[in-house]
Amino acid sequence: MTAPTQVTLPEEQERFPLLTRLFSQTRWARLYSRKMMEAGLPLRGEEFLVLLLFTTVGLAAVVTILSRQWWGFLVGGLLGFYLPNLALNWQIARRKTLLENQLADALTIIAAGLSAGYSFLQGAKLAADQLPPPISEELERVVRLSSLGMPVEQALQIMAERIRSYDYDITVSAILVQLRRGGNLSRILSTIAETIRQRIELRGEIAASTAQARFSGWILMALPFAVACMVFVLNPQWMRLLLDTELGRKMIGMGIVMQTLGMLWIRKLLQVEL
Secondary structure, X not given: OOOOOOOOOOHHHOOOHHHHHHXXXXXXXXXXXXXXXXXXXXXXXXHHHHXXXXXXXXXXXXXXXXXXXXXXXXXXXXXXXXXXXXXXXXHHHHHHHHHHHHHHHHHHHHHHHHHOOOOHHHHHHHHXXXXXXXXXXXXXXXHHHHHOOOOHHHHHHHHHHHHOOHHHHHHHHHHHHHHHHOOOHHHHHHHHHHHHHHHHHHHHHHHHHOHHHHHHHHHXXXXXXXXXXXXXHHOHHHHHHHXXXXXXXXXXXXXXXXXXXXXXHHHHHHOOOO
């Protein structure tokens, strides 16, 4: 499958020219470039790495100054690195969910266009004009790449590679087979759209039935940290027994590991593949 392309900024528009050149050839830059496309953000991978560098160093310095402890640098650095990644992964998941929820409507519009005598690209353009982002952006990109000379099959493969969704993979595979071998593409798309709607409805029912268990898991995960913060504010000497002694640090590490394993176990139990 052809790798997705990414539009790069001209050199004079680079936000951090020196640092972006330093990071541009690294494996991490390529990894985050893919994530930027999945999130729909107008950033390159090396630019996000520069942002990570600033947030990591900045929060490490702030927490160290406020806490006046050596571990403040470590805690602040971890927060500075983790929080932007958390926000990025949330944006990727949010955009992917929006795209999956919009796919059935897009396929219905394209199928109606095909039944009316339109070509596939004309139907895709019709869906892009009628639907909101982010799916309109993806369909417009497919139409634009095709108008520039790229085969429709390759443009669709690039879209599926960029979105990385099971529903889109199945849809693109079905479209490619029908475009190459012929057949009633309108009926195929209508069938896929109905199947996707049923899957979305089932996902909603599962999410509603497991909401209480997921909320309980988050409470159990956050409660020890909330209690630790409260004790640190009310009586810092108690917390210093954990932070300043070897046994206390081992207990903290063991508690974090056990909490993490418990949370992963709860997530695994509640995860249902459709």
